[in-house]
Amino acid sequence: MHSLRQYDVPLHKYIAMMDLQERNERLFYKLLIDNVEELLPVVYTPTVGEACQKYGSIYRRPQGLYISLKEKGKILEVLKNWPEKSIQVIVVTDGERILGLGDLGCQGMGIPVGKLSLYTALGGLRPSACLPVTIDVGTNNEQLLNDEFYIGLKQRRARGQEYTELLDEFMNAVKQNYGEKVLVQFEDFANHNAFELLSRYSSSHLVFNDDIQGTASVVLAGLISALKLVGGSLADHTFLFLGAGEAGTGIAELIALKISKQIKSPVEEARKKIWLVDSKGLIVKSRLGSLQHFKKPWAHEHEPVKELVDAVKAIKPTVLIGSSGVGKTFTKEVVEAMASFNEKPLILALSNPTSQSECTAEEAYKWSKGRAIFASGSPFDPVNYEGKVFVPGQANNAYIFPGFGLGLIISGAIRVHDDMLLAASEALAAQVKQENYDKGLIYPPFSNIRKISAHIAANVAAKVYELGLASHLPRPKNLVKYAESCMYSPVYRSYR
Numbered sequence: 001m002h003s004l005r006q007y008d009v010p011l012h013k014y015i016a017m018m019d020l021q022e023r024n025e026r027l028f029y030k031l032l033i034d035n036v037e038e039l040l041p042v043v044y045t046p047t048v049g050e051a052c053q054k055y056g057s058i059y060r061r062p063q064g065l066y067i068s069l070k071e072k073g074k075i076l077e078v079l080k081n082w083p084e085k086s087i088q089v090i091v092v093t094d095g096e097r098i099l100g101l102g103d104l105g106c107q108g109m110g111i112p113v114g115k116l117s118l119y120t121a122l123g124g125l126r127p128s129a130c131l132p133v134t135i136d137v138g139t140n141n142e143q144l145l146n147d148e149f150y151i152g153l154k155q156r157r158a159r160g161q162e163y164t165e166l167l168d169e170f171m172n173a174v175k176q177n178y179g180e181k182v183l184v185q186f187e188d189f190a191n192h193n194a195f196e197l198l199s200r201y202s203s204s205h206l207v208f209n210d211d212i213q214g215t216a217s218v219v220l221a222g223l224i225s226a227l228k229l230v231g232g233s234l235a236d237h238t239f240l241f242l243g244a245g246e247a248g249t250g251i252a253e254l255i256a257l258k259i260s261k262q263i264k265s266p267v268e269e270a271r272k273k274i275w276l277v278d279s280k281g282l283i284v285k286s287r288l289g290s291l292q293h294f295k296k297p298w299a300h301e302h303e304p305v306k307e308l309v310d311a312v313k314a315i316k317p318t319v320l321i322g323s324s325g326v327g328k329t330f331t332k333e334v335v336e337a338m339a340s341f342n343e344k345p346l347i348l349a350l351s352n353p354t355s356q357s358e359c360t361a362e363e364a365y366k367w368s369k370g371r372a373i374f375a376s377g378s379p380f381d382p383v384n385y386e387g388k389v390f391v392p393g394q395a396n397n398a399y400i401f402p403g404f405g406l407g408l409i410i411s412g413a414i415r416v417h418d419d420m421l422l423a424a425s426e427a428l429a430a431q432v433k434q435e436n437y438d439k440g441l442i443y444p445p446f447s448n449i450r451k452i453s454a455h456i457a458a459n460v461a462a463k464v465y466e467l468g469l470a471s472h473l474p475r476p477k478n479l480v481k482y483a484e485s486c487m488y489s490p491v492y493r494s495y496r
């Protein structure tokens with residue numbers, strides 16, 4: 001830590017951490033686990049975003065497995081080249097929508113690598129059981145196509161049948177090589193492919209889309225927990241989203257599912273409390289003809305509204321959620337409007353990295369005169385507003401996916417079910433303590449994350465058993481203890 005702290009530039013810390021991961025993996029994880037709050041922003045969001053943007057020029061040693069269009073027909077062979085044979089979790093991207101930074105092509109590899117480091121550090125999966133994969137189908141990023149240091153195929157993205165066949169071959173090869181209990185986590189695909197891949201493989205493979213489902217679960221946890229501060233039940237609230245992509249519609253769907261279970265009515269009824277704004281304005285019935293399929297369920301009866309601020313004034317949400325990947329969109333006017341009709345406006349600025357955040361923590365507190373309950377996807381430092389210290393929470397899927405994955409692995413789950421996402425949300429929300437609420441936090445601190453992950457894993461595994469989707473029988477009695485006992489710890493073996 002002493003050497004790492006010599007670097008002022010976050011990217012230099014990132015490079016030093018990657019070098020350490022290569023040189024001494026145990027020490028890397030020991031450091032990360034013991035200093036999680038300090039190092040998470042280095043190996044993960046936001047620094048990993050900058051690392052992906054500059055991946056070609058900071059490249060030292062290869063990490064992860066690249067599968068390109070050129071390997072079509074030979075993917076199984078390529079998988080067999082990977083030195084580790086017993087893989088439990090694969091995180092895969094095609095780099096088309098890296099965080100809120102757009103198409104970074106092959107340089108998106110930083111994301112699977114970073115996510116899997118967290119699987120080990122936060123969730124206790126063995127490093128050797130984790131496989132980062134980047135599928136290289138080209139990039140439409142002109143700057144990268146003209147960059148001499150670009151590490152991927154220099155061609156525009158393959159689409160349609162060529163793309164589908166490559167992904168299909170990959171998914172089949174994965175199942176053939178590692179069996180049906182390997183978890184495949186899709187990460188940072190563009191909307192059109194993300195929804196399609198999840199629905200295509202969710203009935204044949206153990207698949208999980210972190211941006212759709214992981215984000216949904218972490219946000220729902222934050223909302224359940226925030227009810228302690230704002231009062232009422234979930235069904236008493238009105239939700240407005242800026243952004244109707246993977247995160248936005250994923251979160252909206254999970255909130256609706258939770259509300260429908262609470263009020264014992266169909267999910268269509270619950271959806272009426274939830275409104276989405278996309279780049280063309282409020283999603284309303286009159287736009288149905290031109291909406292992408294994943295937005296259609298959110299088209300409610302209302303006159304067209306173009307601007308977010310006007311949608312806020314018209315809908316009067318109690319909860320405002322930013323998930324569009326576009327920064328600085330929660331303007332002073334938007335936050336002030338939220339604060340004008342809410343005693344404690346709940347504002348979640350989820351887009352990553354920090355540059356894409358809808359507003360900063362300081363802005364949320366200042367513009368709401370210290371009344372907002374705020375959390376963001378990327379971390380912000382505590383804010384001193386008029387003598388009071390506010391600690392913003394980090395509503396990042398990193399709270400959920402490591403424990404969620406651990407729960408699937410220890411139970412030998414063969415499929416993911418939405419009820420498992422609800423189980424993860426409830427477990428996370430239950431970990432928020434009074435001392436956290438006192439600081440305005442709706443998430444527990446990351447410093448306890450391994451314990452939190454064990455609780456999430458246990459609740460998820462319990463649901464896997466309950467749904468009859470577990471293959472590891474019999475069910476362990478104490479699932480929290482069992483989850484803890486399965487976790488990898490970076491200790492040296494003792495030699496005599």
Ligand SMILES: O=C([O-])CC(=O)C(=O)O
Pocket residue numbers: 045098099100188210211351352377396397
């Ligand atoms: O990586 C993160 O910090 C969260 C995430 O999945 C994304 O923004 O795509």
Ligand SMILES: [Mg+2]
Pocket residue numbers: 099187188210211
């Ligand atoms: Mg992501």
